[in-house]
Amino acid sequence: MPFPLNRPRRLRRTEMLRRMVRETRLSPDNLIQPLFVCPGRGVNNPINSMPGVAQLSPDMAAREAREIAAAGVPAIILFGLPEHKDAIGSEAWSDSGSVQRAIREIKEHTPEMVVITDVCMCEYTDHGHCGMIKDGDVDNDATLELLAREALSHVRAGADIVAPSDMMDGRVGAIRRALDENGFCLTPIMAYAAKYASAFYGPFRDAAQSAPQFGDRRSYQMDPANGDEALREVALDLEEGADIVMVKPALSYLDLIWRVKQEFRCPVAAYNVSGEYAMVRAAGLNGWIDERRAAMEILIAIKRAGADLILTYFAKQAAREL
Numbered sequence: 001m002p003f004p005l006n007r008p009r010r011l012r013r014t015e016m017l018r019r020m021v022r023e024t025r026l027s028p029d030n031l032i033q034p035l036f037v038c039p040g041r042g043v044n045n046p047i048n049s050m051p052g053v054a055q056l057s058p059d060m061a062a063r064e065a066r067e068i069a070a071a072g073v074p075a076i077i078l079f080g081l082p083e084h085k086d087a088i089g090s091e092a093w094s095d096s097g098s099v100q101r102a103i104r105e106i107k108e109h110t111p112e113m114v115v116i117t118d119v120c121m122c123e124y125t126d127h128g129h130c131g132m133i134k135d136g137d138v139d140n141d142a143t144l145e146l147l148a149r150e151a152l153s154h155v156r157a158g159a160d161i162v163a164p165s166d167m168m169d170g171r172v173g174a175i176r177r178a179l180d181e182n183g184f185c186l187t188p189i190m191a192y193a194a195k196y197a198s199a200f201y202g203p204f205r206d207a208a209q210s211a212p213q214f215g216d217r218r219s220y221q222m223d224p225a226n227g228d229e230a231l232r233e234v235a236l237d238l239e240e241g242a243d244i245v246m247v248k249p250a251l252s253y254l255d256l257i258w259r260v261k262q263e264f265r266c267p268v269a270a271y272n273v274s275g276e277y278a279m280v281r282a283a284g285l286n287g288w289i290d291e292r293r294a295a296m297e298i299l300i301a302i303k304r305a306g307a308d309l310i311l312t313y314f315a316k317q318a319a320r321e322l
């Protein structure tokens with residue numbers, strides 16, 4: 001038996017050769033850095049379960065945004081912490097809310113930065129659910145108006161893209177209508193279209209102080225066992241006017257990133273969520289894995305699966321390495 005003609009190792013012998021035949025390339029342009037903004041000035045509150053991530057007041061967020069831009073990352077997504085929470089989360093659409101203030105400060109210093117805002121109620125409601133509560137359950141249709149108000153308030157403050165993450169039915173359409181009626185027909189919507197009820201959001205709920213005070217989110221976020229349903233969710237959001245659709249989390253759902261991209265051929269974002277970040281950081285800090293290599297491997301895998309955009313707490317660090 002002669003040795004087979006083919007030796008795949010021939011093209012792996014030097015870094016130059018590997019570069020020439022590399023199929024997937026990660027660019028800083030693919031990355032979106034999440035930031036948590038809180039009230040006050042000069043505030044930098046480290047988050048225990050997410051080493052390297054902090055809650056920042058609008059002035060500190062503006063400073064951080066400048067560094068992120070300097071690293072080559074084109075976009076950030078803002079999550080807001082309110083001064084006070086109430087039953088309907090009314091600070092979500094306050095012109096003096098931390099997100100609204102942060103957008104203005106960031107735009108003043110770094111106008112080229114694409115500012116995306118997370119649109120949801122859970123950070124703003126005293127019960128921690130993503131919508132208004134009626135009879136012990138989230139009232140879908142009543143919540144739509146609140147989300148539209150919040151999105152409009154973000155866009156009025158200068159947000160470039162709004163990203164609803166609540167998983168209420170019909171919210172993309174409701175937000176699209178509100179933006180169009182108010183002269184913002186060119187503001188894109190990035191929909192958290194296939195968002196699963198995941199244990200990997202744990203550290204985020206510390207960061208955003210948004211853990212539900214009773215029950216859980218399984219009546220509105222998706223069952224991890226379902227794949228076809230994700231395609232239906234994406235189809236609905238696209239019909240309602242979504243410009244970018246998101247799969248979240250990323251790592252346990254790479255098959256869905258792939259299926260969504262193959263099926264719809266539209267811009268797809270994937271969220272490398274807080275728990276995924278925390279696991280890599282924790283193992284890295286313990287010396288159990290090479291954190292920088294692990295992070296880059298994860299990001300390239302998400303891109304290879306079909307994501308155009310990756311929301312990741314590693315964005316600034318990864319962009320510097322690229």
Ligand code: PBG
Nearest residue numbers: 120122165200201204273274275
């Ligand atoms: C708000 C929201 C969550 C995340 C993004 N937007 C938390 C949740 O649904 O409980 C999670 C992000 C992360 O874990 O990094 N609804």
